[in-house]
Structure formats: C-alpha cells, structure tokens
Amino acid sequence: MKSRMASVYxxxxxxxxxxxxxxxxxxxxxxxxxHTFWYYWGxxxxxxxxxxxxxxxxxxxxxxxxxEAYDSVRQITxxxxxxWLIRSTHSWAANLMLVAIFVHMFSVFFMKAYRKPREFxxxxxxxxxLMTMLFGFSGYLLPMDELAYFATKIGLEMPEKIPWIGPKxxxxxxxxxxxxxxxxxxxxxxxxxxxxxxxxxxxxxxxWLVQKHGNALPPSEEAKPAEQRRSxxxxxxxxxxxxxxWLIALxxxxxxxxxxxxxxxxxxxxxKAPPPGIHxxxxxMSMFYVLELFxxxxxxxxxxxxxxxxxxxxxxxxxxxxxxRNGKRARQATWFGLLVVFILTATTVLGYWGVYGKGH
Amino acid sequence: MNYPFxxxxxxxxxxxxxxxxxxxxxxxxxxxxxxxxxxLAERKALRENRQDWLxxxxxxxxxxxxxxxxxxAASGVGIWxxxxxxxxxxxxxxxxxxxxxxAIEWVFFMVELTTAAVYYYTYGRVSNELHLKVxxxxxxxxxxxxxIINGILTFMLTPGQAWLNHALTxxxxxxxxxxxxxxxxxxxxxxxxxxxxxLAGIWALVTCSRLDGxxxxxxxxELVRWSSKWLIPSFFxxxxxxxxxLFSVPEGQRELLKLGISTIGSGAFxxxxxxxxxxxxxxxxxxxxxYFLAWRAPREFTFSHAVSVLLLGLVATGAGEYTRxxxxxxxxxxxxxxxxxxxxxxxxxxxxxxxxxxSPWVRKDPALPPAMAIGEAxxxxxxxxxxxRDAYRSMERLLAGRNRESIGNVLKILHEHGEPYRRYMPPxxxxxxxxxxxxxxxxxxxxxxxxxxxxxxxxxxx
Numbered sequence: 178m179k180s181r182m183a184s185v186y187x188x189x190x191x192x193x194x195x196x197x198x199x200x201x202x203x204x205x206x207x208x209x210x211x212h213t214f215w216y217y218w219g220x221x222x223x224x225x226x227x228x229x230x231x232x233x234x235x236x237x238x239x240x241x242x243x244x245e246a247y248d249s250v251r252q253i254t255x256x257x258x259x260x261w262l263i264r265s266t267h268s269w270a271a272n273l274m275l276v277a278i279f280v281h282m283f284s285v286f287f288m289k290a291y292r293k294p295r296e297f298x299x300x301x302x303x304x305x306x307l308m309t310m311l312f313g314f315s316g317y318l319l320p321m322d323e324l325a326y327f328a329t330k331i332g333l334e335m336p337e338k339i340p341w342i343g344p345k346x347x348x349x350x351x352x353x354x355x356x357x358x359x360x361x362x363x364x365x366x367x368x369x370x371x372x373x374x375x376x377x378x379x380x381x382x383x384x385w386l387v388q389k390h391g392n393a394l395p396p397s398e399e400a401k402p403a404e405q406r407r408s409x410x411x412x413x414x415x416x417x418x419x420x421x422x423w424l425i426a427l428x429x430x431x432x433x434x435x436x437x438x439x440x441x442x443x444x445x446x447x448x449k450a451p452p453p454g455i456h457x458x459x460x461x462m463s464m465f466y467v468l469e470l471f472x473x474x475x476x477x478x479x480x481x482x483x484x485x486x487x488x489x490x491x492x493x494x495x496x497x498x499x500x501x502r503n504g505k506r507a508r509q510a511t512w513f514g515l516l517v518v519f520i521l522t523a524t525t526v527l528g529y530w531g532v533y534g535k536g537h
Numbered sequence: 538m539n540y541p542f543x544x545x546x547x548x549x550x551x552x553x554x555x556x557x558x559x560x561x562x563x564x565x566x567x568x569x570x571x572x573x574x575x576x577l578a579e580r581k582a583l584r585e586n587r588q589d590w591l592x593x594x595x596x597x598x599x600x601x602x603x604x605x606x607x608x609x610a611a612s613g614v615g616i617w618x619x620x621x622x623x624x625x626x627x628x629x630x631x632x633x634x635x636x637x638x639x640a641i642e643w644v645f646f647m648v649e650l651t652t653a654a655v656y657y658y659t660y661g662r663v664s665n666e667l668h669l670k671v672x673x674x675x676x677x678x679x680x681x682x683x684x685i686i687n688g689i690l691t692f693m694l695t696p697g698q699a700w701l702n703h704a705l706t707x708x709x710x711x712x713x714x715x716x717x718x719x720x721x722x723x724x725x726x727x728x729x730x731x732x733x734x735x736l737a738g739i740w741a742l743v744t745c746s747r748l749d750g751x752x753x754x755x756x757x758x759e760l761v762r763w764s765s766k767w768l769i770p771s772f773f774x775x776x777x778x779x780x781x782x783l784f785s786v787p788e789g790q791r792e793l794l795k796l797g798i799s800t801i802g803s804g805a806f807x808x809x810x811x812x813x814x815x816x817x818x819x820x821x822x823x824x825x826x827x828y829f830l831a832w833r834a835p836r837e838f839t840f841s842h843a844v845s846v847l848l849l850g851l852v853a854t855g856a857g858e859y860t861r862x863x864x865x866x867x868x869x870x871x872x873x874x875x876x877x878x879x880x881x882x883x884x885x886x887x888x889x890x891x892x893x894x895x896s897p898w899v900r901k902d903p904a905l906p907p908a909m910a911i912g913e914a915x916x917x918x919x920x921x922x923x924x925x926r927d928a929y930r931s932m933e934r935l936l937a938g939r940n941r942e943s944i945g946n947v948l949k950i951l952h953e954h955g956e957p958y959r960r961y962m963p964p965x966x967x968x969x970x971x972x973x974x975x976x977x978x979x980x981x982x983x984x985x986x987x988x989x990x991x992x993x994x995x996x997x998x999x
Contacts, residue, residue, distance in 0.1 A: 214841045254804070261804030407751060414834045418842075421829035425845055428822050432852065435811045438804060 202412035205391070209407040210398045215284035216415075217422045219387065222281050224423045225274035226380070228430065229312075232267040233369070240319065242365035244358045247444045250320040254441050261438055268439040270430055271313050275460050277426075278306050286514045289498065289507065290393035296495040298386040301379055303492060308376050310460055315368040317458060321361055326445030327455045329364075330356050335461070335468060338477050355447065399501055456532045463521050466528030491517065543622040544921065547928035550623035555862075557619055559855040561612035563736065566729065566854075568605035568649070569683050570737030572676035574767065575601065575656070578741075579672060581763075583665050589756050595660045597744040602657045604740075606650055623922055625898045626878035627693075627869040634700075634709055634716060635689050642685040648678040683733065687726045688717035694865050695720040695787065696873055704873050705882055724782035731771045731778060732854070738767025739823070739843075739850050742831060746843035750836030761835035765827050772824050787871065790864050793960050809863040812856045819853035866961040869922075875963030877919040884966050888952075892918065892967035912978025915971055919963075932982050941980045948976050 190196050207216060239257060241249040253260035282302060285291060291299035318329040333356065337347035352359035398406060409415055457465050464484060471480040490497075490513070498510040543550045575598055582590035621628045632639075652675035659668055696704075699715035709716075741764040748757040783791060797810025823846060830842045869876045878898070879887060887895055892915065899918035901910035916932075924930045936944055951958060951965040952972055965972065 209837060213839070256803075258802030259804075409834070409837055414837060417829040417833045418837070421826045421842075421845075424822050424825055424829075425849065428819060428849065428852070431818055432815055435814060436808075 199412065202416075203410050205388075205411040206408040207392050207411055207415040208394055208398060209409050210395070212284075212288060212395050212398075215280075215288065216392055217419060218277055218281035218284055220419045221422055221426050222274055222277040223380075223384075224426050225270045225277055225430075228270040229267065229274060232263050232270065235263045236267055237369065240365075242319070242358075242362050246319060246321040246358065246361045250322075250441060262434060265434040265437075265439040266430060267316075269433045269437075271316060272459075273426070273430060273433075275306075275309055275313060278309055279460075282306060283514070283518060285393075286494070287511065288393060288395040289501070289510075291495045291498075292393070292501065293495070293499050295386070295390050295393060298383060298390065299495055300492065301383040301386065305376065305379055305383060308372055308379070312368065312372055312376075313458060313460065315364040315372065318356070318361060318364045319368065320441055321358075321445050322442035323445050323449075323452060324442045324455070326356060326447070327451040328457055329360070330451075331455060331465070332457045332461060335457075335464060338468060339481060340478070357447070396501055396507065454532050456528070459525065459529075462528040463524040466524045466531065469528075469531070487517065487520075543619075544917065545925075547925060549921070549923070549925040549929045550619070551923060552929060554616065554619045554623055555855075555859070557612050557615045558858055559851065561609065561616055562732075562854050562858060563851060564605055564609035565613060566683075566733040567601075567736045567740045568609050568653075569679045569730075570733030570735070570767070571601050571605070571740060572649075572653075572672070572679045573734070574737035574741055574764075576669060576672035576676050578763070579669060583669070589753075590760070591660075593744065593748070593756070593760060595657075597741060598657045598660065600744060601740075602653050606653055610646075610650065624869055624878060627874055630870055630874060631689060631693075634713065635692070637710075637713065638685055638689055638717065642682055645678045645681040645685065649675060649682055652678060680730075683729060684726065687729060688719070688722055691721040691725045692716050692719050693870050694790075694861065695785065695871050701872055705880065720787075721782060721785045724778060724785050728775075728778045728782055731775055732857075735768050735771040735823075736850060738764045739827075739846055741767070742827070742838070742846060743840070743843040746838050746840045750838070754836050757838070758835040761831050761838050765831045768824055768827055771820070775820060786864055790866075790871070793866070794864070796960075809860055812859050812863070815856040816853055816860060819849050819856060823849045823853065863961075867959065867963045876922055877963045877966075878922065879919070879963060879966050884964055887966040888968065890968075892971055908974050909978060909981075911971055912974035912976070915967060915975040916978055919965060919967075919975075926982055932979060936979060936983045939983065941976065944979050944983075945973075945976045948972050948979075 186195070207213070236253065239249055239253050239260065240246070250264070253264055255261070285299065285302065314329075314332055317332075318325050333347045333351060336350070337343045339346065348354070350360070350363060351357075352363045394406070456462065467480045467483065468477070471477065494510055494513070498506045501507070543553075545553055575594060578590065578594050581587075582594060617628070652671055656668070656671045656675055659671060663671075692700075697715050697719040700709060700712045700719070703709055703712055742761065745757060745760045745764055748760070750757050783794065793807050793809050794813065797806035797808075797813075800806045801810065826846055826849065830846070831838045865871060865876075867875055868881075869878070872881065874880050878896070879892075883895070893899060893901065893911065896918050899914045901907075901914045903910070905913055920932065924932055924935075927933045936947075939947070948965055949972075950956070951962060952967075955962065955964055965975075967975070
C-alpha cells in the first residue's frame with residue numbers, strides 16, 4: 178500500500194514538482210512570539226471567503242434576480258433541502274469574514290506591518306476590505322424582503338449625500354429613482370460578476386505580497402537581536418495550526434448558522450411604511466450614525482469630511498510611519514490607531530443605541 | 538426579589554441556572570477527572586524518577602485546588618440555590634426523595650475537599666507512597682460524588698416506573714434505590730466519566746501551555762502529548778455511549794430529537810437536534826484541534842491555543858447540558874411533574890379547584906387590581922420558569938400581532954389538548970376565571986399601553 182502511494186506521489190511529483198513546492202514551504206518560516214496569534218486572522222478571513230465562494234455558487238443554482246428574487250429565496254429557504262443552511266451559512270460567513278478582516282487590519286496596524294517594504298500589502302488589504310463591504314451591501318438586497326429593501330434604501334441615502342456626484346452614484350446603483358427589481362439585477366451583477374472579477378486578482382496580489390515579504394515582526398521583536406528571535410517552519414507547523422484555527426472558525430460559523438438561521442422577512446412592499454428600527458448592517462453603522470448626527474448642508478460636509486480624511490490618513494499611514502527608526506512617529510501612529518478604534522466602536526454602539534434604545 | 542417565584546428580568550431564571558451549571562460542570566468534571574490525572578501522572582513521574590514532571594504537577598495541583606475547591610464548590614451551591622428559587626416545587630420533590638443521597642454526597646464532598654488540600658500541601662513533605670495514597674483517596678472520593686449526584690440528575694429525566702407507580706402515595710422514599718438507579722443512570726455515568734477524563738486532559742493542557750517550549754522543549758513535548766492522550770477514550774467511546782444514553786430515554790421524549798433529524802433538510806428541525814449536532818461537531822473539533830495544535834507541535838502549544846480548546850469544551854459541555862434539559866420537556870421530573878411545577882396527577886384537581894388555590898409558591902400582588910393580580914400570579918407561576926416578558930423566549934415577541942381573542946385561543950389550546958405544543962410545553966392549568974385573567978394580563982404585554990389601563994397600573998409598581 179505504502180509503495181503504491183509512493184509511486185502515485187512520484188508520478189505526480191515528476192509532473193507537478195511537488196517536492197520543490199514542499200521544500201519551499203519547509204524553508205519558509207513564521208515568527209514565534211507573544212503576538213503570533215494575530216497572524217492567523219488573515220488565514221481566517223481567507224477561510225470565510227472560500228466558504229462564501231462555495232455557498233455562493235450553490236445559492237446561484239436556485240436564485241433568480243429581478244421580480245422573482247423574493248420567491249426564489251423563499252424557495253431556497255423553505256422548499257429546497259438544506260437550502261436554509263446554505264443561505265444561513267452564506268449570510269453568517271459574510272459577517273464573520275468582515276469581523277476577521279477588521280481584526281486582521283487592526284492587528285496589522287498595531288504590529289506596524291504596513292511599514293517598508295509592505296506598503297502595497299497594506300493598500301491592497303484596505304481595498305479588499307472596502308470591496309468586502311461592497312459585497313455585503315450588494316448581497317444584502319438580493320432576498321428583496323422588507324428588511325433588505327428598506328436597509329438598502331437607507332444605505333443608498335449615504336452615497337447620495339456626497340455633494341455633486343452622490344446622487345449620480347446612487348441613481349446608477351439603483352437603476353432609477355427607487356429601489357426595485359432593476360436595482361436587484363444591478364446588485365446581482367455587482368455581487369456575482371463585477372466584484373469577484375476585481376476581488377480575486379487583488380486577493381492573489383495580496384497573498385503574493387504576504388508570501389514575498391513574509392510575516393512582519395512587531396517592533397518589540399524587531400528590537401531583539403536576530404539570535405534571540407524564534408520562528409517555526411510554515412510547513413507543517415504553521416499550516417497545522419492554521420488548519421486548527423479554520424476548524425474553530427468552522428465551528429463558530431456552524432453554531433451560528435444552525436442555531437440562529439438567517440431569517441427571511443415579508444416580501445418588500447415599497448408602499449408600506451418602513452418597519453421600526455430599520456438600519457444598515459453593523460459595518461456601516463458608524464458611518465450611518467455620523468451622517469445622522471450632523472444635519473444640514475454644513476453638517477453633511479463635516480461628516481463626509483471626517484470620514485474621507487480618516488480614510489485618507491489611514492491609507493497614507495505607511496508614509497507617516499515608514500520605518501522603525503522614528504520612535505515619535507511610531508507612537509503617534511499607535512495613538513491614531515487607538516483613536517480610530519475608539520471612534521468606530523463608540524459611533525457603532527451609539528448608532529445601535531439610537532435605533533434600539535429609543536423604545537423600538 | 539419577588540420570592541417565591543424568581544423574576545429575573547430579560548434572561549429569565551432558566552439562564553441563571555444554565556450559566557452557573559455550565560460553569561460548574563466544566564469545573565466539577567475536571568475535579569473528578571483531574572484527580573485521576575494528578576495521581577496517575579505522579580505515579581508515572583515517581584516510577585521514572587522525573588523531578589521535572591513532579592515540579593509541574595505540583596503547580597497543576599495548586600491550580601486544581603483553587604479552581605475546584607473555590608469556584609467548583611461555590612458554583613455547586615449556586616446551582617441548588619438557583620433551582621430552589623426558580624423551581625421550588627421540583628426542588629422540594631428532590632429533597633424529599635433524596636435527602637439521604639445528598640447526605641452521602643456531602644460526606645464524599647468533604648473528603649474530596651479535604652484530601653485535595655492535603656494533597657497539595659503535603660507535596661514533598663510526606664513520603665511518596667503516602668502522598669500517592671492521599672491522591673488516590675481524593676480521586677476515589679471525587680468519583681463517588683459523581684456516582685451519587687448522577688443518580689439525582691438522571692432521576693429528573695427518567696424517574697423509573699417503580700418510583701412513578703408510588704409517587705404521591707407518601708411511600709416514594711421507600712423506592713429510593715429504584716429512583717436512584719433509574720433507566721438513564723448507567724449510560725449517563727459512563728458518559729460523564731468520559732467527559733471527566735477529557736476535561737482532565739484539556740485543563741492539564743492549560744498548565745502545560747505555560748511551559749516555555751524553547752527552554753523546556755522535551756518536557757513540554759512529553760507533558761503536552763501525555764495530556765492529549767486523555768482525550769482518546771472519549772474519541773472512541775463517546776459516540777456509542779451517546780447512542781446508549783439516547784436509547785434509554787423514553788420514546789416520547791426521544792420523539793423530539795427524531796422529529797428534528799427527519800426534518801433536518803427542510804430546516805424545520807427542532808432546537809434540541811440543532812444543539813445535539815453542536816455537541817458532536819464541537820467534540821470532534823476538540824479532538825482535531827488538539828491533534829493539530831498540541832500533538833503535532835507541542836513545543837509551540839501556547840496558552841491561547843489551550844484557551845481555544847477550553848472554549849470549545851465549554852461549547853460542547855453547554856450544548857450537552859442544554860440537550861439534557863430540553864430532552865426532559867415538557868417535564869421537570871419526567872412523567873411526574875411538568876416544567877411549570879404542576880404534578881401530572883394534579884392537573885384535573887387544579888383545573889377544578891384553581892391553580893392559585895393550591896400552589897404554595899405564588900401569591901397575588903396586592904398592588905395590582907384583583908383580576909390583573911390573578912393573571913400576573915398565573916404568569917409567574919406557570920410561564921416564567923421558561924419565558925420572560927420581554928427578552929428570552931419573550932411573551933411580547935411570541936404573542937406579537939395577536940389580539941385578546943387570539944391570545945385566548947392559544948391559552949385554550951394549551952389548557953385543553955396542547956397540540957402541537959405538548960411535546961415541549963406543559964398544560965396550562967387553572968379555572969376558567971384564572972385562565973381568562975392570564976389572557977388579560979398577557980394582552981397587556983403586547984397591547985400599546987395607552988389603550989389599556991392595566992399596563993399603567995403595572996408601570997406604577999415600585
């Protein structure tokens with residue numbers, strides 16, 4: 178049996194160069210220190226993305242965009258065996274993927290992994306995050322139930338508020354003045370064709386950069402002499418741990434999808450008043466709250482300005498804190514990161530408080 | 538606190554018991570399995586003259602003593618305190634039948650606590666043989682606490698026909714041993730023993746993870762791998778024991794699980810089946826995660842890895858306890874007492890003479906108008922052990938969109954035949970006047986306050 182396996186492996190190795198690949202993976206190392214835990218979050222994000230691809234393709238088999246969107250999702254949820262599970266997994270994995278990406282982004286930020294020569298890794302990661310948020314936004318409308326309809330309507334009011342180009346962007350996304358079946362068609366095309374086409378090559382680029390530059394050391398480890406630093410081989414040590422983390426992530430996902438199945442509300446009816454407590458998804462809540470906070474033209478300009486400035490500064494941080502020699506700038510960047518975490522958390526909590534804390 | 542019926546806002550009293558119980562099970566099962574772990578590891582270390590092992594085991598026994606002696610003991614008392622408040626009638630039944638059982642339990646418990654302390658404090662101060670004997674004494678006493686409490690816990694699911702035949706005759710205590718060695722006693726004991734052994738390994742991994750893999754590479758490898766082996770018996774035996782356990786549960790209660798399995802594809806499967814699947818999945822994941830994180834790379838096994846395994850253990854334990862509790866529905870003591878504290882044999886009497894007339898645990902609130910006070914007392918007595926007003930299994934949500942007539946219809950179903958709710962809900966008992974008052978009270982929970990005078994009266998309560 179063993180010799181047969183060896184001969185199959187030999188056959189494959191001769192044609193695919195498996196041994197070279199393994200030698201390369203064994204040669205690659207991952208730093209070991211007290212912050213190693215944070216290295217897993219990129220892999221966990223990737224795991225949820227793979228789940229999204231798999232479940233998304235399965236949903237595609239039965240989903241029908243346009244006027245039949247709601248009926249097809251109802252059919253998936255209630256008529257087709259395990260349809261409810263695939264849909265529930267897809268929806269929960271979307272949220273968990275965003276959680277994982279946020280954790281990954283902040284861990285990269287606080288470990289200073291955006292510094293030279295990893296700037297493009299930072300930027301490509303940011304674009305991937307924004308695209309994932311767009312994936313979430315476009316996918317949320319597709320069931321076309323009451324909640325999806327009104328949440329999208331509110332969501333589209335956000336870009337509409339951008340001076341000059343805002344209404345045009347919103348109209349382009351909606352496919353008219355109102356959210357309707359044409360919007361579903363557009364969001365569907367965005368969700369399953371345009372975004373994946375842009376996302377996949379960028380993800381490949383991001384992963385290639387990670388592979389090229391390796392895992393960044395946090396400043397506390399960088400300060401140590403090279404002989405005091407520890408590492409483990411990527412294969413099989415880190416890979417085995419990564420797989421264990423994926424298993425844990427799969428458990429979390431399965432518990433959420435099975436115990437709290439994603440609900441399908443009533444069919445959207447634009448003539449009805451929106452149900453109380455309607456709000457965008459949690460990852461847009463901060464923005465939603467700030468836009469609601471400042472009313473009027475100047476208020477709008479202020480809130481948009483805050484977000485734009487914040488995003489620009491966040492993007493340009495590798496230029497502000499490019500290397501480990503500048504201690505003062507490194508500290509300032511850390512404080513800036515903490516401020517961003519605080520503002521995002523506080524505005525999200527306040528946003529939910531505004532929606533649910535007022536007696537809804 | 539409005540004792541005798543415990544009104545825990547938002548989460549309900551059931552979850553208070555649940556949270557304490559899950560926490561307690563994680564520690565108390567460790568207390569049982571961990572005793573054997575310590576003594577077997579010490580024996581191995583002494584045989585192989587491994588001082589480095591003994592040093593680690595001493596640290597582990599300190600952690601063990603604090604965790605089990607302080608948190609385990611406190612949470613154990615907490616459970617009985619909480620169930621006494623949430624289910625006074627069921628607790629009363631248990632005390633009347635098992636007071637002798639509890640006395641035995643306390644003897645072993647005292648031996649367990651004492652020997653655990655003696656074991657830690659005599660490390661290196663008495664001869665190795667004597668120290669090992671203390672360890673064995675601890676392990677056996679600790680296991681016997683499980684042997685005893687298992688009888689009381691399984692009684693609640695399956696009291697057994699012999700005891701049921703004599704329930705309410707005043708001769709129940711004569712059937713102590715039949716009630717104790719009830720149909721689910723043995724499968725449950727084996728199941729819990731396997732959990733104890735696994736948790737001993739999992740908690741030991743927490744201690745081992747603190748070792749520096751760089752400076753104590755070989756020691757860490759040996760200890761992590763030896764501790765990981767404690768999960769092997771569960772890996773092989775757990776599926777069979779679970780099947781044995783399920784087949785010991787009465788057919789009627791197993792129906793809920795079977796219904797869940799048969800409707801799994803359409804997604805209509807019951808909560809108990811979903812949670813049952815969580816146990817299987819979490820348990821399988823623990824084994825695989827321990828293999829990947831601990832067995833394959835013991836030197837790099839960190840504290841966060843150990844905590845991840847522990848959290849998975851918490852998920853599996855929590856799901857297991859939840860499944861056991863849910864399988865018991867609609868009873869709190871199988872076939873004998875419904876989850877609202879009403880004995881099966883007393884349903885007709887309560888319907889004829891009134892629930893509030895006979896229930897010793899519920900009093901009407903004098904601050905409320907008389908009819909509303911009856912309805913509110915009925916809610917506290919018969920609904921609140923499972924439902925809350927506004928959060929967990931919320932009446933507000935469950936009755937949303939129903940008018941007074943529709944609420945009355947639901948109550949009528951629950952009172953008369955119960956289908957399709959009877960598999961997990963007890964019958965609603967009481968006179969027509971009491972049921973009407975309950976309907977009026979429930980209507981105030983869903984009706985807008987301005988249209989009804991009653992909520993204003995309720996809101997005026999201090």
